[in-house]
Amino acid sequence: MTTREYMLGNVAIARGLLEGGVQLAAGYPGTPSSEIIDTLASREGRDYYIEWSVNEKVAMEVAVGAAWAGVRSVVTMKHVGLNVAADPFMTLAYAGTKGGLIAIVADDPSCHSSQNEQDTRRYAQFALVPCFDPSTPQEAKDMIPYAFEFSEKFEIPVIFRPTTRISHGKSDIELGGIPTDKPEPNFEKLLDRWVMLPKNARPRHTHLLSIQKAMEDALAESPWNSLELKPDAKLGVIGAGIASVYAKEALEELGLEASFLKIGTYPVPKKLILEMLETVNAVLIFEELEPIVEEQVKLIAQEAGLPVTVMGKAGSFVPREGELDISAFLEALKKAFDLDVEPETGSISLELAPRPPALCAGCSHRATFYSMKKVFGKDAIYPSDIGCYTLGIQSGTVETTLCMGSSISIASGLYHAGEKRPICCSIGDSTFFHTGMNSLLNAVFNKANITVTILDNRITAMTGHQPNPGVGYTITGEPTVEVSLAELCRAMGTGSVAVVDPYNLEETQEAFKAAKDFEGTAVVIAKQPCVISGKRAGIKRIPYVVDPEKCEGCKQCVKFGCPAIEFDEENKRAVITALCSGCGVCAQICKFDAIREVKR
C-alpha cells in the first residue's frame, strides 16, 4: 500500500531531500523557498546537519564543504539569492563535487514577493550545469533523489528550480522510503579539483564542456521528459516545467490533435525535440519567463534543416514576463493557429478598494518610521531595503529598494554624489547581517555623512520568522551567541551608535535628532521584537481603546496607519479594533489623551 499525504510543495521537496538521504542543508530564507529548510528543521530525530546561513553565498559554500567531504548536501534560496551565490557557484561547476549537491533556487514569475523575475534556467546554461524543472509538487519530490544520484554520477552540482506555484502549491503526495544508511564524510585531498588555480581551472573547463553531451543524453532518457506523438498531428506543443501542465490540461479540454513534448530538464532533450520536429509543421512552445527551450528548438531545427515554424515568445504568442496559466495558453493557441477559443471576459464592474499588504498592527517598524519622518522631515532622502519594512512605503520613508543589503551603500552613493539633503536609510537586522555589514563598513571608512537605521525586530520576519545571528538561538532552537548589533557597528568604527525602543517615540526622536546632527555615519538601532514572533514567544500587552468622550475626531491616530485603528464616520470618532496588539504608540500620538489601555 502506498502512503499519501496532503502537502505543501516545499514540504514535498523537503520530503524528497529526506528520501534522497541528505546529510547537510543550508539556506537563506526567501519567499517562495523558505519552508524547505523550516520543514527539515522541525523534523524529529534528524540525522543531518541544518542551518540558516547569513546569506546565500555563505550557504552555498557550506554546502560545497559537505559535498567535497563526499556527503549529500543541499542549499536553498530564491532566484535573486543565486546572484549573491553566483561567485562560488560558477567556479564550483568547474571543480565539481563528490557527494551530490543540489542548489534549490525557487523562481517567482509574476513577482509575487520579489524584486524581479529572473529565470534561473539561464544561470544553469551560464554555468553549464544541469537544471531540474518540476511540473507538479509530486514530481518535485520524486526528482530530488534522482537529482542527487545524477549529481554524484557526473560529479557536478545541479540546480533544482521550483516556481512559486510548485513551492506554494499543495497536493496529495505519494511518499517513498527514507534511507537510514548514509556514507561517512571523507574529504579527499584532490588538489587539482579543489584548488582553482589557472593551471587547474583550464582543464576543468574542458572537462565541463566534455560531459555536456553525456549529461544531455542521460537526461533525455529520464522520466522527466516525455514525448507523445500523435500519428497524424501536424501541430506540436512543447511545454516546460509547470507550464507543461497548463498546456496539457487545455489540450485535453479542447480535444485538439497535437503532439506533445513535456520538458523537465536542461540541457534540453535534443533527441526528443528532433523526433517531434520531424513529424510536425509547426510547434508552439509554452514556458515561463525566458525563451530558453524556444532558442534551443530553433537551433535544433536549423541544424537539422527542418522547415518547422517555431512559435513562442518571439512573435509574442507567449508573454515573456509574468506567470502563465491556461488562459495564456488558449490565447497563444488562438494567435498561433487561428483557433476558435472563446474569450474570457465579463466579470462585474464594481469599484473595489485596493487591499495592499501592510505592516501588522503594532509593528515596531511603523513607529520607527513615524519618528524618523518627524525628525528628518519631507525633504530628507530615505533609501530602504528588503523585508517587512518595505511595506512601510506608506509612511513615506521607503524611497529605494534594490536588493538585499543595498540601502546603506545607496545612501553613501547619494551622499558622495553631492546630495545636500539629509539622508536616512533603513535596513532590517537580518538584511544587515546578510550583506548590509559590508556596506556599513564601507560607509564608515569612506566617511559618508548619513544616518543608518537598523530595524531590529529580532527575527527574519517577512519570510516566516527565521532566526539570524542577532537572536541567540539557531534554527533547531539551540542557544548560541547573540551577536550585538551595537557592538558590531562600534567595532566597524561607527562614531555614533544608539539603541532605542521604537515604541517610545520621544526617546527614538531624540536619538534621530542626535544622529542627524552627527558629522559622519551614525547608526540608530530600533529594537523591539516583531509582534508576531513576540506573541508566539509569550509577550502579552494590554490592548488600547479610544475614549469616545475625549476623542475629537482629529484623525491623527488614523493617519499613523495602524490597521487596528478605524474611523467611525457616523460619530466622527476613532475606534480601535480587536487587531490591537497593545504597542501604545497611538496613545502617544493622540493630542487629546483620548487613547488609553483597556481597564482590567
Added chain:
Amino acid sequence: MSERAGVKKIDLLITGVGGQGAILASDIIGKAAVVSGIPIRAAETHGMAQRGGSVVNHIRLGSDFGSMIPKKGADIMLALEPMEAVRYLDFLKDGGVIIVNTQPIIPVTVTSGMAKYPDVQEILDTLSEKYIVKAFNADDLAYEAGSRLAMNVAMVGAVSGYLPVPKESLLESVKALVPQKTIEINVRAFEMGRRKVEES
C-alpha cells in the same frame, strides 16, 4: 480524463484577507480529500499578501493537472470577505455558486481616505444577477458557536454540502487541524455553517 476513480471534479476558490484563516480552511478540505482517496491540487498565497492583503486559494478536487483553476473554471467560490468575493469573480463559472461572509474588513486604503468600500448590499445584489449567492455573517455565526476565530471553519461547513468529500472526513480533519482546546467550538461552527446553507 480529468476525472479519476469516478470522482466528480470540483474547482473551488477561497478568497479573503490575509489573517482570516483561508489556508486552514483549504487545508481542512485538502486533508479530508486525501483521506477519502480523492486527488487534490491546491495553490495558496504566501509572503507579502499575508500581511492583511488580499488572498486567494485555488482548490481542485478530482483533478490530476496543475493547481491553478482556469479563468471561468471555478464551480464554487467561498468568500471569507464580501469585497474579496468580487475581486476574483473572473475565475467563477457563469451561474456558479458563491458562499459569502457578509462581514467586511476595511482596508487601510479606506481608513486613510484613499478609497471607498463598496456598499455590502450592493455587492450582494450585483453578485445575485449572475451567480447563485448564499450570504450570511459568518463572524457572528462563529461568535454564537463560541469564538469569532472559528469563522473559517463555519465557512467550510457552509460549503461542505457541495463538496465530493464526506462530511465525516471533513469533521475529522477539522479536529486534526484546529487547536486542541477549540475542537468543540469549531465542530459547532462547522455544523452551524452547514445548516445555514442547507436551510437557505
